Amino acid sequence: MSGxxxxxxxxxxxxxxxxxxxxVARTVESIVGQSAxxxxxxxxxxxxxxxxxxxxxxEVARAAGGSRVSVRSEPDRGMYDALAKGLRAATGDVVAYxxxxxxxxxxxxxxxxxxxxxxxxxxxxxxxxxxxERGAVVGAYLPVPYRRRLLAKGAHDGVRLEFVQQExxxxxxxxxxxxxxxxARALPVLRAPHGGRARAGILGPVGEAAPAGGEExxxxxxxxxxxxxxxxxxxxxx
Numbered sequence: 001m002s003g004x005x006x007x008x009x010x011x012x013x014x015x016x017x018x019x020x021x022x023x024v025a026r027t028v029e030s031i032v033g034q035s036a037x038x039x040x041x042x043x044x045x046x047x048x049x050x051x052x053x054x055x056x057x058x059e060v061a062r063a064a065g066g067s068r069v070s071v072r073s074e075p076d077r078g079m080y081d082a083l084a085k086g087l088r089a090a091t092g093d094v095v096a097y098x099x100x101x102x103x104x105x106x107x108x109x110x111x112x113x114x115x116x117x118x119x120x121x122x123x124x125x126x127x128x129x130x131x132x133e134r135g136a137v138v139g140a141y142l143p144v145p146y147r148r149r150l151l152a153k154g155a156h157d158g159v160r161l162e163f164v165q166q167e168x169x170x171x172x173x174x175x176x177x178x179x180x181x182x183x184a185r186a187l188p189v190l191r192a193p194h195g196g197r198a199r200a201g202i203l204g205p206v207g208e209a210a211p212a213g214g215e216e217x218x219x220x221x222x223x224x225x226x227x228x229x230x231x232x233x234x235x236x237x238x
Contacts, residue, residue, distance in 0.1 A: 009113050010043040011170070012092030015100060016082035018051035021060050023101035028064040031098065036109035037068070044068060045092050049082040051075065057100075084181040096170045112170055122175055126168035143168070 013031050017024055028048070036042040048061050050073035058073050065071075076082045083097060094116055098104065115124055125146075130139035144162045155161050 008041055008043040009094060009116055010045060010092040011109060011112065012045040012047065012090035012095045014083060014086030014090060014097040015048045016079050016086060016097070017048065017053070017057060017100035018082075019053045019055050019057060020100035021053070021056040024057055024061050025064040026103050027098060027100050028061050028069055030103035030106065032065045032068040033106055034104065034109040035107055036113055041113055042109045045090065046070065047072070047086045047089055049086040051082050087176070087179060088181055090176065093173050094170050095173070095176045098167060102167050116172065121172070123169060123171035125164050128165055128168060
Protein backbone atom coordinates (compact mmCIF):
# COMPACT_ATOMS: atom_id res chain seq x y z
CA MET A 1 0.00 0.00 0.00
CA SER A 2 1.21 3.49 -0.80
CA GLY A 3 2.24 5.95 1.86
CA UNK A 4 0.49 8.91 0.22
CA UNK A 5 -2.09 10.99 2.07
CA UNK A 6 -4.74 9.78 -0.43
CA UNK A 7 -3.95 6.12 0.31
CA UNK A 8 -2.10 6.13 3.66
CA UNK A 9 -0.11 3.23 5.02
CA UNK A 10 -1.82 1.90 8.14
CA UNK A 11 0.69 1.21 10.94
CA UNK A 12 -0.27 -0.67 14.10
CA UNK A 13 1.90 -0.22 17.20
CA UNK A 14 1.34 -2.21 20.40
CA UNK A 15 2.67 -1.16 23.81
CA UNK A 16 2.30 -3.72 26.62
CA UNK A 17 2.81 -2.13 30.02
CA UNK A 18 2.08 -2.18 33.73
CA UNK A 19 2.92 0.38 36.43
CA UNK A 20 4.88 2.54 33.99
CA UNK A 21 3.56 6.01 34.86
CA UNK A 22 7.04 7.55 34.77
CA UNK A 23 7.95 5.99 31.41
CA VAL A 24 4.83 5.78 29.29
CA ALA A 25 4.31 9.47 28.39
CA ARG A 26 7.35 9.86 26.18
CA THR A 27 6.63 6.53 24.49
CA VAL A 28 3.08 7.58 23.65
CA GLU A 29 4.17 11.07 22.57
CA SER A 30 6.85 9.69 20.25
CA ILE A 31 4.25 7.52 18.49
CA VAL A 32 1.28 9.88 18.19
CA GLY A 33 3.64 12.76 17.39
CA GLN A 34 5.16 11.13 14.30
CA SER A 35 5.43 13.64 11.45
CA ALA A 36 3.92 11.11 9.00
CA UNK A 37 0.93 10.66 11.32
CA UNK A 38 0.39 14.41 11.70
CA UNK A 39 0.54 14.94 7.93
CA UNK A 40 -1.84 12.08 7.20
CA UNK A 41 0.71 10.09 5.23
CA UNK A 42 0.41 7.27 7.78
CA UNK A 43 -2.79 6.10 9.46
CA UNK A 44 -1.96 5.15 13.04
CA UNK A 45 -3.53 2.38 15.07
CA UNK A 46 -1.95 2.58 18.52
CA UNK A 47 -2.95 -0.07 21.06
CA UNK A 48 -1.74 0.28 24.64
CA UNK A 49 -2.43 -2.91 26.60
CA UNK A 50 -2.13 -2.29 30.33
CA UNK A 51 -2.09 -5.05 32.94
CA UNK A 52 -4.39 -3.36 35.46
CA UNK A 53 -1.75 -0.90 36.71
CA UNK A 54 -2.01 0.26 40.30
CA UNK A 55 -0.38 3.62 39.53
CA UNK A 56 -1.37 6.39 37.07
CA UNK A 57 -0.17 4.66 33.90
CA UNK A 58 -3.60 4.67 32.24
CA GLU A 59 -4.32 8.33 33.03
CA VAL A 60 -0.87 9.43 31.86
CA ALA A 61 -1.16 7.45 28.61
CA ARG A 62 -4.58 8.87 27.79
CA ALA A 63 -3.45 12.41 28.56
CA ALA A 64 -0.38 12.01 26.33
CA GLY A 65 -2.11 10.27 23.43
CA GLY A 66 -5.62 11.67 23.41
CA SER A 67 -7.85 10.14 20.76
CA ARG A 68 -4.87 8.61 18.93
CA VAL A 69 -4.23 5.94 21.57
CA SER A 70 -6.61 3.10 22.42
CA VAL A 71 -6.03 2.03 26.02
CA ARG A 72 -7.16 -1.36 27.28
CA SER A 73 -6.55 -2.03 30.98
CA GLU A 74 -7.36 -5.35 32.63
CA PRO A 75 -5.62 -8.09 34.62
CA ASP A 76 -3.43 -10.38 32.55
CA ARG A 77 -0.97 -13.22 33.00
CA GLY A 78 2.19 -11.30 32.24
CA MET A 79 3.86 -9.12 29.62
CA TYR A 80 3.59 -11.62 26.78
CA ASP A 81 -0.08 -12.22 27.44
CA ALA A 82 -0.60 -8.44 27.10
CA LEU A 83 1.56 -8.33 23.98
CA ALA A 84 -0.34 -11.23 22.40
CA LYS A 85 -3.66 -9.44 23.05
CA GLY A 86 -2.39 -6.36 21.27
CA LEU A 87 -0.91 -8.24 18.33
CA ARG A 88 -4.13 -10.20 17.85
CA ALA A 89 -6.08 -6.92 17.73
CA ALA A 90 -3.70 -5.17 15.30
CA THR A 91 -5.14 -4.54 11.83
CA GLY A 92 -2.42 -2.44 10.19
CA ASP A 93 -0.61 -2.97 6.89
CA VAL A 94 2.56 -2.85 9.00
CA VAL A 95 2.90 -3.94 12.64
CA ALA A 96 5.41 -3.44 15.46
CA TYR A 97 5.53 -3.16 19.23
CA UNK A 98 7.31 -0.75 21.52
CA UNK A 99 7.70 -1.13 25.26
CA UNK A 100 7.00 1.61 27.79
CA UNK A 101 10.08 3.78 28.18
CA UNK A 102 11.14 3.33 24.55
CA UNK A 103 10.67 6.06 21.95
CA UNK A 104 10.74 6.53 18.18
CA UNK A 105 12.59 9.28 16.41
CA UNK A 106 9.87 11.63 15.18
CA UNK A 107 10.63 11.05 11.49
CA UNK A 108 10.76 7.26 11.73
CA UNK A 109 7.42 6.64 10.04
CA UNK A 110 8.43 8.77 7.05
CA UNK A 111 11.23 6.31 6.35
CA UNK A 112 8.88 3.44 7.03
CA UNK A 113 6.36 4.70 4.47
CA UNK A 114 9.11 5.21 1.88
CA UNK A 115 10.49 1.70 2.19
CA UNK A 116 7.17 -0.15 2.38
CA UNK A 117 6.17 1.40 -0.95
CA UNK A 118 8.39 -1.32 -2.37
CA UNK A 119 6.18 -4.45 -2.56
CA UNK A 120 9.13 -6.82 -2.22
CA UNK A 121 9.92 -5.52 1.29
CA UNK A 122 8.42 -7.82 3.94
CA UNK A 123 10.17 -6.38 7.01
CA UNK A 124 12.88 -3.94 7.90
CA UNK A 125 15.09 -3.12 10.83
CA UNK A 126 17.33 -0.26 11.84
CA UNK A 127 20.19 0.62 14.17
CA UNK A 128 20.44 1.67 17.77
CA UNK A 129 22.03 4.68 19.37
CA UNK A 130 23.12 4.84 22.99
CA UNK A 131 22.40 8.03 24.89
CA UNK A 132 23.35 9.04 28.39
CA GLU A 133 20.90 10.44 30.93
CA ARG A 134 21.22 13.94 29.40
CA GLY A 135 20.34 12.69 25.94
CA ALA A 136 23.85 12.99 24.52
CA VAL A 137 24.73 10.31 21.95
CA VAL A 138 27.57 8.10 23.21
CA GLY A 139 27.38 5.19 20.75
CA ALA A 140 25.74 3.95 17.55
CA TYR A 141 25.55 0.39 16.26
CA LEU A 142 24.56 -0.77 12.79
CA PRO A 143 22.76 -4.12 12.49
CA VAL A 144 24.59 -7.04 10.96
CA PRO A 145 23.43 -8.69 7.70
CA TYR A 146 20.63 -11.15 8.41
CA ARG A 147 20.27 -14.29 6.31
CA ARG A 148 16.82 -15.70 5.61
CA ARG A 149 18.03 -19.27 6.05
CA LEU A 150 19.53 -18.54 9.47
CA LEU A 151 16.51 -16.54 10.60
CA ALA A 152 14.29 -19.48 9.66
CA LYS A 153 16.42 -21.74 11.86
CA GLY A 154 16.22 -19.34 14.81
CA ALA A 155 19.99 -18.83 14.76
CA HIS A 156 19.75 -15.06 15.30
CA ASP A 157 18.96 -15.57 18.97
CA GLY A 158 21.57 -13.28 20.53
CA VAL A 159 23.67 -16.28 21.54
CA ARG A 160 24.78 -17.88 18.31
CA LEU A 161 24.25 -14.82 16.13
CA GLU A 162 23.20 -11.18 16.62
CA PHE A 163 19.49 -10.85 17.37
CA VAL A 164 17.21 -8.58 15.38
CA GLN A 165 16.57 -5.58 17.61
CA GLN A 166 12.89 -5.37 18.49
CA GLU A 167 12.74 -1.58 18.82
CA UNK A 168 14.04 -1.13 15.29
CA UNK A 169 11.89 -3.57 13.37
CA UNK A 170 8.56 -3.39 11.53
CA UNK A 171 6.91 -6.21 9.60
CA UNK A 172 4.25 -6.41 6.94
CA UNK A 173 0.76 -7.86 7.38
CA UNK A 174 1.71 -10.95 5.37
CA UNK A 175 4.24 -11.90 8.04
CA UNK A 176 1.97 -10.89 10.89
CA UNK A 177 -0.63 -13.37 9.65
CA UNK A 178 1.86 -16.17 10.36
CA UNK A 179 2.20 -15.36 14.05
CA UNK A 180 1.37 -18.17 16.44
CA UNK A 181 0.34 -16.27 19.57
CA UNK A 182 0.83 -18.96 22.20
CA UNK A 183 -0.56 -18.82 25.77
CA ALA A 184 0.58 -16.37 28.42
CA ARG A 185 4.15 -16.31 29.69
CA ALA A 186 5.41 -17.95 26.51
CA LEU A 187 6.94 -15.79 23.80
CA PRO A 188 4.92 -15.16 20.67
CA VAL A 189 6.56 -17.18 17.91
CA LEU A 190 6.67 -17.00 14.15
CA ARG A 191 6.44 -20.31 12.33
CA ALA A 192 9.34 -20.30 9.92
CA PRO A 193 9.60 -22.28 6.64
CA HIS A 194 10.23 -26.03 6.80
CA GLY A 195 8.74 -26.37 10.25
CA GLY A 196 11.28 -24.18 12.01
CA ARG A 197 10.28 -21.61 14.59
CA ALA A 198 11.62 -18.12 15.13
CA ARG A 199 10.61 -15.80 17.95
CA ALA A 200 8.35 -13.03 16.78
CA GLY A 201 10.32 -10.76 19.08
CA ILE A 202 13.41 -11.12 16.94
CA LEU A 203 11.57 -9.68 13.98
CA GLY A 204 11.46 -6.63 15.87
CA PRO A 205 10.96 0.40 15.15
CA VAL A 206 13.24 3.13 16.04
CA GLY A 207 13.29 3.04 19.84
CA GLU A 208 14.80 3.93 23.18
CA ALA A 209 15.21 1.58 26.14
CA ALA A 210 14.97 3.01 29.64
CA PRO A 211 15.76 1.39 33.02
CA ALA A 212 13.00 -0.87 34.24
CA GLY A 213 11.64 -2.58 37.31
CA GLY A 214 10.65 -6.19 37.88
CA GLU A 215 7.46 -8.05 37.02
CA GLU A 216 5.41 -5.80 39.28
CA UNK A 217 7.18 -2.73 37.92
CA UNK A 218 7.30 -1.23 34.44
CA UNK A 219 7.36 -3.78 31.65
CA UNK A 220 10.54 -2.88 29.87
CA UNK A 221 14.05 -4.34 29.94
CA UNK A 222 16.26 -5.03 32.96
CA UNK A 223 18.08 -1.94 34.26
CA UNK A 224 20.56 -0.47 31.78
CA UNK A 225 23.38 2.01 32.44
CA UNK A 226 22.57 3.77 29.17
CA UNK A 227 19.41 4.48 27.25
CA UNK A 228 19.11 3.00 23.77
CA UNK A 229 17.68 5.16 21.04
CA UNK A 230 17.15 3.99 17.49
CA UNK A 231 17.68 6.77 15.00
CA UNK A 232 17.08 5.25 11.61
CA UNK A 233 15.89 2.29 9.61
CA UNK A 234 18.41 0.25 7.72
CA UNK A 235 18.26 -3.35 6.58
CA UNK A 236 15.43 -4.72 4.51
CA UNK A 237 14.16 -8.31 4.73
CA UNK A 238 12.54 -10.05 1.82
